[in-house]
Amino acid sequence: MAGTYTAQMAVSRWTGRWRLYVVLLGERSSQWPEYEFDGAVVPTVAARSRVLNKLGFAFTDGAAWTWVEDSVVADDAASPVLLIASVTVREAGP
Numbered sequence: 652m653a654g655t656y657t658a659q660m661a662v663s664r665w666t667g668r669w670r671l672y673v674v675l676l677g678e679r680s681s682q683w684p685e686y687e688f689d690g691a692v693v694p695t696v697a698a699r700s701r702v703l704n705k706l707g708f709a710f711t712d713g714a715a716w717t718w719v720e721d722s723v724v725a726d727d728a729a730s731p732v733l734l735i736a737s738v739t740v741r742e743a744g745p
Contacts, residue, residue, distance in 0.1 A: 655711055658703060660694070660736040664723070667691050671702055673740060684708070699738075708740040 660671040671694070672685035684706040688694045694702075696714045703709060716736045724730035 655739050658740045709743040711739045711741050
């Protein structure tokens, strides 16, 4: 799907806040557009949409986010769980 990107959101291990970023393949992660929400509450879909618009992106076909579980320590069943949300976005028009 040309012209589309993946936006992801997860809690930062350093701040405890939700961080939303757009994955730009071929770019260093330090160059990815990102935003850190205030507080630890999961941001609403409307809040995520506003942030994505500010970053220059928009949802493609609705705002259906997919959630997956990961672990902070790989292959350790006792490791804290890390939730990662993702959605497909496109660059917003002018």
